[in-house]
Amino acid sequence: xxxxxxxxxxxxxxxxxxxxxxxxxxxxxxxxxxxxxxxxxxxxxxxxxxxxxxxxxxxxxxxxxxxxxxxxxxxxxxxxxxxxxxxxxxxxxxxxxxxxxxxxxxxxxxxxxxxxxxxxxxxxxxxxxxxxxxxxxxxxxxxxxxxxxxxxxxxxxxxxxxxxxxxxxxxxxxxxxxxxxxxxx
Amino acid sequence: xxxxxxxxxxxxxxxxxxxxxxxxxxxxxxxxxxxxxxxxxxxxxxxxxxxxxxxxxxxxxxxxxxxxxxxxxxxxxxxxxxxxxxxxxxxxxxxxxxxxxxxxxxxxxxxxxxxxxxxxxxxxxxxxxxxxxxxxxxxxxxxxxxxxxxxxxxxxxxxxxxxxxxxxxxxxxxxxxxxxxxxx
Numbered sequence: 001x002x003x004x005x006x007x008x009x010x011x012x013x014x015x016x017x018x019x020x021x022x023x024x025x026x027x028x029x030x031x032x033x034x035x036x037x038x039x040x041x042x043x044x045x046x047x048x049x050x051x052x053x054x055x056x057x058x059x060x061x062x063x064x065x066x067x068x069x070x071x072x073x074x075x076x077x078x079x080x081x082x083x084x085x086x087x088x089x090x091x092x093x094x095x096x097x098x099x100x101x102x103x104x105x106x107x108x109x110x111x112x113x114x115x116x117x118x119x120x121x122x123x124x125x126x127x128x129x130x131x132x133x134x135x136x137x138x139x140x141x142x143x144x145x146x147x148x149x150x151x152x153x154x155x156x157x158x159x160x161x162x163x164x165x166x167x168x169x170x171x172x173x174x175x176x177x178x179x180x181x182x183x184x185x
Numbered sequence: 186x187x188x189x190x191x192x193x194x195x196x197x198x199x200x201x202x203x204x205x206x207x208x209x210x211x212x213x214x215x216x217x218x219x220x221x222x223x224x225x226x227x228x229x230x231x232x233x234x235x236x237x238x239x240x241x242x243x244x245x246x247x248x249x250x251x252x253x254x255x256x257x258x259x260x261x262x263x264x265x266x267x268x269x270x271x272x273x274x275x276x277x278x279x280x281x282x283x284x285x286x287x288x289x290x291x292x293x294x295x296x297x298x299x300x301x302x303x304x305x306x307x308x309x310x311x312x313x314x315x316x317x318x319x320x321x322x323x324x325x326x327x328x329x330x331x332x333x334x335x336x337x338x339x340x341x342x343x344x345x346x347x348x349x350x351x352x353x354x355x356x357x358x359x360x361x362x363x364x365x366x367x368x369x
Contacts, residue, residue, distance in 0.1 A: 029226060030224065030225070030226055030227050030228075030231065030233050031223075031224070031225040031226055032222065032223070032224050032225075032233060032235050033222070033223040033224075033225070034218075034219035034221075034222055034223075034235065038218060038219055038220040038221065039216045039217065039218035039219075039220065039240070040216065040217050040218070040220035040326050040327075040328065041214075041215065041216030041217070041240075041242075041326065042324060042326070043212060043213060043214035043215075043242075043324070044212060044213050044214075044322055044324060045212045046212065046322065047212065047213055047318065047320035047321060047322040047323070048320050048321055048322070049321050049322075069322065074214070074216060074242075075216050075218075075220070076220075077220045080260070138257075175319065175321075176321065177320070177321060177322075177323055178321060178322050178323070179315070179322075179323045179324070179325050180322065180323070180324055180325075181313070181324065181325040181326065181327060182324075182325075182326055182327065183220075183256075183260070183311060183326075183327035183328075183329060184220035184221050184327075184328075184329055
């Protein structure tokens with residue numbers, strides 16, 4: 001009896017002794033690489049466009065048209081840039097009234113269009129005039145997919161165009177936001 | 186009558202006020218480092234963390250938010266798949282106020298749940314840092330977060346140990362019952 005119990009105990013101890021180092025090996029080394037402590041940074045020299053009172057179904061452009069705002073690439077890495085827009089909401093009660101941002105730059109009842117054009121760009125956009133619609137889907141700002149990301153020190157001037165809705169409720173202050181974003185190229 | 190109603194609708198439409206706040210125009214200027222983080226050999230069931238440094242280069246204090254963003258396929262690094270679940274990434278503080286010309290750190294934790302299906306994967310997710318502002322134009326900076334999990338390995342030591350244990354245990358039990366039967 002004693003021999004049997006001893007055998008079982010030894011067997012279990014042997015199994016544990018062999019298994020433990022193997023179990024311990026589950027903790028492998030995790031490597032975290034911060035790519036050269038690069039900093040990503042862009043700046044805009046203008047963030048507001050106070051339009052005041054506007055009429056329906058009318059185009060409004062920044063002044064100057066395409067050199068209104070300057071984007072500067074700072075930091076230490078090349079970047080790809082994007083732009084995305086949003087619905088314009090009634091400042092007093094954003095949940096009850098809005099203008100929907102059009103998906104192609106056109107307008108409609110309570111639907112408005114937003115466009116941007118980068119200085120020197122005369123061919124992009126659906127009309128081939130350099131104006132590109134800003135939609136609720138993130139799109140290219142500077143056309144990096146052609147292989148030209150922006151480098152530190154690069155600057156790009158651009159302007160905006162707003163096409164007001166064909167019809168909207170009057171006397172309501174509306175507010176929207178356009179986000180220019182960047183990621184390491 | 187219909188024409189009269191249409192005209193009545195158009196007149197108030199001309200009186201609408203649009204767009205941003207009445208504060209003075211400002212620029213927006215901040216930076217985030219690192220621009221790219223690469224995590225390798227993270228075993229499923231484990232977590233790791235790193236710090237993002239947000240540098241407010243403006244002359245006034247700003248509130249910054251940190252969120253995750255799933256990049257579209259064409260924007261991801263080659264060979265990288267979509268990160269399966271953004272709840273696996275957490276921030277020490279999803280919102281932080283940073284004084285003028287100052288910087289602050291945000292700790293980012295990446296925790297992969299247990300499961301063989303998460304082993305040997307290469308994912309990409311972006312961490313977006315934005316400056317809160319009511320202005321028309323805003324800036325958001327994305328940090329590329331590339332996560333590779335450790336490949337699942339066949340644990341030969343564990344297998345041999347278990348096999349030896351089972352065999353010896355079986356022999357012991359067999360020997361015990363045999364002895365017991367003989368003694369009767």
